[in-house]
Amino acid sequence: MRILVTGGTGYIxxxxxxxxxxxxxxxxxxDNLSNSKESVVSAIEKITGKRPVFYRADILDREALxxxxxxxxxxxxxxxxxxxxxxxxVAKPLEYYHNNITGTLTLLDVMREHGCFKIVFSSSATVYxxxxxxxxxxxxxxxxxxxxYGTTKLYLERILSDLYVSDKRWSVVLLRYFNPxxxxxxxxxxxNPNGIPNNLMPxxxxxxxxxxxxxxxxxxxxxxxxxxxxxxxxxxxDLAAGHIAVVNKMADSGVKVYNLGTxxxxxxxxxxxxxxxxxxxKIPYEITDRRPGDIAECWSDPAKAERxxxxxxxxxxxxxxxxxxxxxxxx
Ligand code: NAD
Ligand code: UFG
Numbered sequence: 001m002r003i004l005v006t007g008g009t010g011y012i013x014x015x016x017x018x019x020x021x022x023x024x025x026x027x028x029x030x031d032n033l034s035n036s037k038e039s040v041v042s043a044i045e046k047i048t049g050k051r052p053v054f055y056r057a058d059i060l061d062r063e064a065l066x067x068x069x070x071x072x073x074x075x076x077x078x079x080x081x082x083x084x085x086x087x088x089x090v091a092k093p094l095e096y097y098h099n100n101i102t103g104t105l106t107l108l109d110v111m112r113e114h115g116c117f118k119i120v121f122s123s124s125a126t127v128y129x130x131x132x133x134x135x136x137x138x139x140x141x142x143x144x145x146x147x148x149y150g151t152t153k154l155y156l157e158r159i160l161s162d163l164y165v166s167d168k169r170w171s172v173v174l175l176r177y178f179n180p181x182x183x184x185x186x187x188x189x190x191x192n193p194n195g196i197p198n199n200l201m202p203x204x205x206x207x208x209x210x211x212x213x214x215x216x217x218x219x220x221x222x223x224x225x226x227x228x229x230x231x232x233x234x235x236x237x238d239l240a241a242g243h244i245a246v247v248n249k250m251a252d253s254g255v256k257v258y259n260l261g262t263x264x265x266x267x268x269x270x271x272x273x274x275x276x277x278x279x280x281x282k283i284p285y286e287i288t289d290r291r292p293g294d295i296a297e298c299w300s301d302p303a304k305a306e307r308x309x310x311x312x313x314x315x316x317x318x319x320x321x322x323x324x325x326x327x328x329x330x331x
Contacts, residue, residue: 002025003025003074003247004074005017005027005028006030006079007081007122008054008080009029009031012080014040015236017029017044017052018184018189019241019243020247027052028074029041029052032058043188047189058103059106060098060102060106065107066114069114077111077119079104082103084149085198090147096149097148101155104121104159108159108160120243121157122175123156125179125259127157129143129145129150131295134297134298134299135265135301136301138258157257164253164254168253173255174255174256178232178259178262179234180235181234182201182236183326185237187329190324191327196212200271201321202328204324213284214285215286216285218291219294222296222297224267228269229295229297230299231268233317233320234320235314235320235323238260238314238315242258245309245311246258256308259304261300262299262302271321272285281325
């Protein structure tokens with residue numbers, strides 16, 4: 001298949017491009033490089049021996065998308081492109097709604113014009129808001145998002161579902177990711193946020209490296225086994241493999257929703273201890289106040305993806321920690 005990967009030079013997109021190329025798909029990437037670097041294209045080539053076609057373009061740029069669809073006969077789109085910083089989205093709601101929602105509307109309109117009706121969308125566990133219980137199943141209610149970033153995911157899920165209702169030629173897969181961490185074993189691609197990281201794992205690896213003095217753990221008074229927040233950390237390689245399973249089994253028509261997680265919740269302290277065990281490096285930390293908007297526990301029931309796609313996450317928490325650390329050291 002020839003697959004257009006929006007946001008393909010980003011963290012999850014680049015790992016997915018590698019696996020698509022490895023299984024023989026043709027890959028066309030469109031990315032405006034707002035949160036990634038063009039050197040990722042060469043890294044993908046170095047890993048796979050194949051160079052994906054790359055367009056530095058914005059998904060808001062209708063003409064650019066039109067040219068891409070005109071030049072390449074695209075069979076399906078995996079749509080990663082989007083802004084993803086939760087805190088920034090609170091400060092810049094217009095920018096987030098415009099980029100994520102208007103960008104996706106533009107993409108969908110151009111897809112329709114060119115007769116391409118298959119799309120896999122990067123959604124997030126954030127659409128479940130504060131879940132009534134864990135593990136979270138796909139049929140749990142969505143809503144109650146606490147920031148504009150999460151709300152863009154919620155609205156886009158709705159928009160994509162409405163599109164199918166209007167025209168049964170669409171095949172839509174909504175993938176709700178839990179917490180991806182780790183990197184490709186080559187250490188050529190990984191999560192490399194600019195500035196001070198917001199997410200836990202890149203913060204931990206920078207403390208391990210000595211770039212940051214200590215980790216702040218946001219609260220130890222949650223109703224969890226050790227009081228710190230519990231999340232479903234998933235190796236980015238497993239997450240990428242989930243996309244491959246989806247693409248290979250994509251129906252001709254319909255809307256499907258899958259959780260991509262491991263089904264196991266680990267606390268912030270569990271992760272810190274696993275990191276220390278697997279790398280031998282001590283992580284100094286301090287317990288601080290809760291971070292506004294955080295929830296106590298968020299972990300998946302991934303049974304539907306296993307049942308319908310034959311996919312399940314394989315990597316252990318220790319493997320994820322080692323992989324994240326190897327990438328940090330190499331970069
Ligand atoms: P990322 O920032 O590394 O990758 C996103 C890519 O999209 C970047 O390369 C960026 O330059 C590009 N991009 C952004 N806006 C664009 C635009 N208008 N036109 C073209 N390119 C644009 O993020 P990621 O972690 O790889 O996330 C990929 C997707 O998965 C995002 O939609 C994100 O919201 C979603 N997601 C991520 C996580 C996570 O924890 N990483 C969790 C749940 C969902
Ligand atoms: N945490 C700390 N210290 C830090 C960073 C995080 O204690 O420096 C804690 C948080 O309080 C939380 C846990 O680590 O309990 C995980 O936090 P992250 O910021 O790494 O991840 P979140 O679960 O908050 O959110 C992530 C993505 C969202 C996505 C969500 C989906 O950032 O975009 O996963 O599950 F929607």
